[in-house]
Amino acid sequence: MSVAVVPNFVRARDADTAEAARLWAAIDQPRLRDLGWDHDRHVLIVARDHPLMGWKTCEVQGCDKKKGTAREPLCQGCRKRWHQSGRPPLDEFFHMPKPSWRSIGVKPCEVPGCERPWRTVRIRLCAAHWWQQRQSGQSLTAFLARTDLVALGALGPCLATACYRDRVGQMPYCNSHDQRLRVARRADPDLDVGMWRATVSEVVVRGEVSFRGLHPRVVGEVLFGIQDRLTRGMATREELLRQLCIQARASGAATLDIFCIGVCV
Numbered sequence: 733m734s735v736a737v738v739p740n741f742v743r744a745r746d747a748d749t750a751e752a753a754r755l756w757a758a759i760d761q762p763r764l765r766d767l768g769w770d771h772d773r774h775v776l777i778v779a780r781d782h783p784l785m786g787w788k789t790c791e792v793q794g795c796d797k798k799k800g801t802a803r804e805p806l807c808q809g810c811r812k813r814w815h816q817s818g819r820p821p822l823d824e825f826f827h828m829p830k831p832s833w834r835s836i837g838v839k840p841c842e843v844p845g846c847e848r849p850w851r852t853v854r855i856r857l858c859a860a861h862w863w864q865q866r867q868s869g870q871s872l873t874a875f876l877a878r879t880d881l882v883a884l885g886a887l888g889p890c891l892a893t894a895c896y897r898d899r900v901g902q903m904p905y906c907n908s909h910d911q912r913l914r915v916a917r918r919a920d921p922d923l924d925v926g927m928w929r930a931t932v933s934e935v936v937v938r939g940e941v942s943f944r945g946l947h948p949r950v951v952g953e954v955l956f957g958i959q960d961r962l963t964r965g966m967a968t969r970e971e972l973l974r975q976l977c978i979q980a981r982a983s984g985a986a987t988l989d990i991f992c993i994g995v996c997v
């Protein structure tokens with residue numbers, strides 16, 4: 733199954749704005765909020781146990797990744813680890829500790845009150861507090877027990893349009909987009925950074941889809957399409973929905989063929 737995006741490369745016109753308003757009027761806002769729509773951030777965060785948009789997770793203790801298929805008990809990463817560990821009995825493997833650094837989520841720094849994101853799941857501190865910890869030579873536990881730590885304010889949002897993470901330091905991006913920009917610049921020294929910011933995709937997080945940077949009419953079309961599918965009891969795969977939004981953002985589409993949402997997702 734594929735996502736057939738049919739972008740219409742017209743610029744935003746009055747007709748598109750009017751159509752966006754018409755679609756929004758037809759969307760059940762409380763139902764959309766219940767589904768996980770965050771209007772301020774323009775992000776859809778679907779609950780794992782949603783009957784039509786949720787997913788079954790890998791059966792390894794502590795792993796929240798999606799299973800490969802309905803019959804497959806493991807996610808791709810755990811399947812690989814299972815092979816690498818000599819294919820032990822699965823019910824034993826389910827209870828073996830999973831290396832935690834494989835997680836890609838971002839949480840706040842663990843210094844109480846600090847609003848900056850942690851560097852990595854292993855470091856658990858923002859860049860500034862991590863530097864302070866290394867200077868002190870203390871373990872993380874000893875460092876966090878100190879009473880003289882000063883909580884730091886957030887540095888502001890990442891400048892990649894699709895992203896809803898915070899910056900982590902002096903650079904105007906979150907860690908992931910800073911790294912992605914370095915790679916993109918190495919590949920193309922003449923990279924148009926403004927265009928890159930506007931079109932680069934968000935950091936993929938299970939259950940979350942960014943609608944940021946999409947034309948309002950496209951946002952309305954996709955959300956209306958989801959509502960229509962839910963009403964008809966049809967499941968919608970989050971990864972295809974994300975791909976649809978990524979392609980619409982990258983193409984600068986002012987509208988999609990609404991039927992592609994109903995037929996292809």
Ligand SMILES: [Zn+2]
Binds near residue numbers: 791796797
């Ligand atoms: Zn797993």
Ligand SMILES: [Zn+2]
Binds near residue numbers: 860
């Ligand atoms: Zn911090």
Ligand SMILES: [Zn+2]
Binds near residue numbers: 891895897905907909
């Ligand atoms: Zn970012």
